[in-house]
Amino acid sequence: MNIGILSRNATLYSTQSIIKAARRANHEVVVLDHMRCDIVTESGAPTIFYNGIDIDDLDAIIPRIGTSATTYGAAVIRQFEAMGVYTTMGSEPLLRARDKLSCLQILSAQNIGVPKTVVSNSYYATEDLMEELGGFPLIIKLINGTHGIGVILAENKKTAQSILEAFYKGSQKVMLQEFIEEADGADIRVLIVDDEIVGIMERKAAPGEFRSNLHRGGTSKVITLSEHEAMIAKKAASAMGLKIAGVDMLRSSRGPLILEVNASPGLEGIETTTGVDIARRIIELVEKNVV
Numbered sequence: 001m002n003i004g005i006l007s008r009n010a011t012l013y014s015t016q017s018i019i020k021a022a023r024r025a026n027h028e029v030v031v032l033d034h035m036r037c038d039i040v041t042e043s044g045a046p047t048i049f050y051n052g053i054d055i056d057d058l059d060a061i062i063p064r065i066g067t068s069a070t071t072y073g074a075a076v077i078r079q080f081e082a083m084g085v086y087t088t089m090g091s092e093p094l095l096r097a098r099d100k101l102s103c104l105q106i107l108s109a110q111n112i113g114v115p116k117t118v119v120s121n122s123y124y125a126t127e128d129l130m131e132e133l134g135g136f137p138l139i140i141k142l143i144n145g146t147h148g149i150g151v152i153l154a155e156n157k158k159t160a161q162s163i164l165e166a167f168y169k170g171s172q173k174v175m176l177q178e179f180i181e182e183a184d185g186a187d188i189r190v191l192i193v194d195d196e197i198v199g200i201m202e203r204k205a206a207p208g209e210f211r212s213n214l215h216r217g218g219t220s221k222v223i224t225l226s227e228h229e230a231m232i233a234k235k236a237a238s239a240m241g242l243k244i245a246g247v248d249m250l251r252s253s254r255g256p257l258i259l260e261v262n263a264s265p266g267l268e269g270i271e272t273t274t275g276v277d278i279a280r281r282i283i284e285l286v287e288k289n290v291v
Contacts, residue, residue: 001027001290002057003283004085006034006076007064013268014279015064021279025287030058034076035069046082060086060286063094064264067144070098086290088282089263093241097263100143101175103240104260110239112232113257115250118176119143123168126176127161139177140164153179180257183250187259188223190233190247191270193281194288197230201273220273229256236261243285246270 003022007015010031022029038049048055061080065073078091096102104114116133120126130138140163142150150172154160160176167174185205191198202223225233229249236258237245246265250257271278 001059001286003027003029003286004055004058004061005029005031005064006037006061006073007031008033008035008066008069012064014266017267017271017279018062018064018282021277021283024280025283027283032061034063034065034073037076037079039075039079041079046079048076048079048083056083058085059290060088062282062286063087063089065089065094066264067098070094070144086286088244088285090241094263097240097242097245097261098144100141100260101173106239107236107258107261110235112236112239113252113255115139115180115257115259116178119174123164126164126168126174130157130160130176133176133178136160137179139179140167141175141177142167143173143175180250180252182253186251188225188229188249188251189220189265189270190225190230190249191265191278192234192237192242192245192247193278194243194285195234195238196281197225197233198278198281199270199274199276200225201270203269220269222274232256232258244282 005015005018009015015031019029032050036050040047040049063073063077074091074094077087077094080087081091096106101119104117107114118126118129118132120129136157137153137155138160140152140154140160152163154163164174186202188200188202190200200223201220203218203220205218233247233249236247240261242261242263246262248259250259267278
């Protein structure tokens with residue numbers, strides 16, 4: 001089988017892990033920088049060129065699309081979909097998952113627990129709506145942030161006002177979220193492949209930090225989920241239309257709350273923590289769907 005990995009950097013851990021898993025399964029694999037893919041649209045004959053070469057021999061693609069390349073990456077995926085190439089992630093699920101507000105709206109519509117969130121186009125309306133979150137501290141997030149970037153804990157109203165003013169002046173879209181104190185600086189990453197949970201880890205924030213991202217110095221350990229938590233994680237991935245998903249959740253006094261659903265979850269942290277060959281499970285997903 002000929003498999004293409006859409007990745008801007010072939011040396012990244014996740015990309016390398018998938019390459020090795022594909023080759024161990026005796027598949028041919030090539031890495032394509034999606035930002036260098038050229039799209040040609042023609043009635044009945046969609047094509048993609050890469051370095052001037054018509055890419056017409058792939059059986060499947062595994063997209064690894066970074067946040068900064070979401071829009072064009074989705075267009076490239078959409079073109080491969082039009083060409084009849086199997087993809088582990090559709091273009092529309094990618095776009096839905098990358099917009100934190102859209103993600104929360106979709107999840108809440110499915111009665112999946114999420115932190116109470118406020119979004120407004122107006123600085124003044126956002127300021128007035130702070131009280132809806134039950135007081136301080138509260139979380140201020142960039143809607144399109146990643147790896148904990150653009151996530152700030154506002155301890156009081158004055159701090160929140162200053163942060164919001166700076167973001168709005170910079171034309172940044174933000175959301176305000178309730179702070180879940182009982183989570184105690186920890187969240188849970190659940191890795192789902194083909195509607196099955198294949199890896200679970202708890203991430204704990206570093207001392208003096210409230211963000212639990214491993215990129216921010218957090219630590220991780222293997223944990224188990226309750227049946228209800230596992231059901232909620234799988235329901236969240238399914239609601240977003242993702243066959244591969246990193247579901248981030250908090251344990252709260254009112255049950256599990258989904259923070260976000262990641263469309264291109266990193267593999268290094270969870271493979272290292274759990275010892276599970278998740279890349280192999282991704283290749284098995286491709287094998288199952290490509291005859």
